[in-house]
Amino acid sequence: MSEQVHEPRMQVMCEGPRGDPEVFRSILARVGDKWSMMLIGMLQEGPRRFTELKAMTQGISSRMLTQTLRQLERDGLVEREMFAEIPPRVEYSVTDLGRSLIPAVLAIAEWASAHTNEIAANREDYDAAAD
Amino acid sequence: MSEQVHEPRMQVMCEGPRGDPEVFRSILARVGDKWSMMLIGMLQEGPRRFTELKAMTQGISSRMLTQTLRQLERDGLVEREMFAEIPPRVEYSVTDLGRSLIPAVLAIAEWASAHTNEIAANREDYDAAAD
DNA sequence: TTTCATTAGTTACTGGTGGTAACCTAGATA
DNA sequence: TATCTAGGTTACCACCAGTAACTAATGAAA
Numbered sequence: 001m002s003e004q005v006h007e008p009r010m011q012v013m014c015e016g017p018r019g020d021p022e023v024f025r026s027i028l029a030r031v032g033d034k035w036s037m038m039l040i041g042m043l044q045e046g047p048r049r050f051t052e053l054k055a056m057t058q059g060i061s062s063r064m065l066t067q068t069l070r071q072l073e074r075d076g077l078v079e080r081e082m083f084a085e086i087p088p089r090v091e092y093s094v095t096d097l098g099r100s101l102i103p104a105v106l107a108i109a110e111w112a113s114a115h116t117n118e119i120a121a122n123r124e125d126y127d128a129a130a131d
Numbered sequence: 132m133s134e135q136v137h138e139p140r141m142q143v144m145c146e147g148p149r150g151d152p153e154v155f156r157s158i159l160a161r162v163g164d165k166w167s168m169m170l171i172g173m174l175q176e177g178p179r180r181f182t183e184l185k186a187m188t189q190g191i192s193s194r195m196l197t198q199t200l201r202q203l204e205r206d207g208l209v210e211r212e213m214f215a216e217i218p219p220r221v222e223y224s225v226t227d228l229g230r231s232l233i234p235a236v237l238a239i240a241e242w243a244s245a246h247t248n249e250i251a252a253n254r255e256d257y258d259a260a261a262d
Numbered sequence: 263t264t265t266c267a268t269t270a271g272t273t274a275c276t277g278g279t280g281g282t283a284a285c286c287t288a289g290a291t292a
Numbered sequence: 293t294a295t296c297t298a299g300g301t302t303a304c305c306a307c308c309a310g311t312a313a314c315t316a317a318t319g320a321a322a
Contacts, residue, residue: 032159032163050269074254097246100246103238104241106143112158122207218289
């Protein structure tokens with residue numbers, strides 16, 4: 001009776017995807033993750049070594065870089081190739097699946113970029129109004 | 132010399148947006164947030180009261196609902212209207228800014244939905260390979 | 263032969279935050 | 293007097309993102 005029917009396109013946001021909702025959530029969380037999408041962006045240009053990525057991603061720690069790359073690898077968005085050399089060499093590259101994610105992320109990133117100042121202003125107003 | 136030039140469209144993901152990078156980051160983080168986009172999706176159909184939202188968003192606690200709505204309000208994505216009645220009545224609605232975010236989020240959500248099973252399989256393979 | 267440098271990490275620790283359960287307010291109702 | 297309602301707040305705990313420091317293995321340098 002009081003049950004509302006969601007628009008079909010919104011359903012994916014509210015009710016759930018075609019698979020496990022928890023996996024779905026974790027994918028969205030990965031997009032919002034501080035480092036993940038930055039790394040995917042960097043790897044788009046070609047394979048990179050651990051130290052290169054660490055240098056490009058200024059501010060990231062070894063632990064966070066390892067952790068983020070491992071998660072991306074686990075999801076199949078990034079590939080890791082290890083060479084048995086001394087000193088060790090490891091190359092990371094983005095997979096086709098990872099590449100296919102980029103346009104969608106770019107859309108969000110561009111919205112965010114376009115509205116960053118507006119939102120910053122909203123926050124200032126809100127905080128200022130808090131008497 | 133060895134400096135690589137990023138594609139301009141990727142720049143927004145790696146280097147930064149047109150505004151404060153921290154604000155930009157926090158916007159991406161909000162998209163990845165467990166509840167935020169779900170609430171925006173629900174409010175798209177029209178204004179909702181606190182208790183309605185709590186019932187629709189199964190699993191959320193009062194504290195988390197308050198907190199998430201406050202953040203969305205602070206960013207200017209959601210509006211809060213309070214009526215001086217007893218018992219109190221509060222209505223939340225999505226703003227134009229909030230509405231403008233939806234298509235971009237939908238693109239991500241649809242990618243996630245389409246690849247949920249593939250990624251779940253990748254994770255199983257990865258975990259199984261961990262000897 | 264004792265250092266040092268290099269690469270790709272790991273380990274111990276800590277602060278912030280997501281989440282639960284219990285409580286609060288003010289008036290109407292029984 | 294006790295209970296119900298709506299829309300929260302408070303006290304509390306557990307987990308996890310993030311930092312700083314350390315490590316393994318080897319070749320080169322002194």
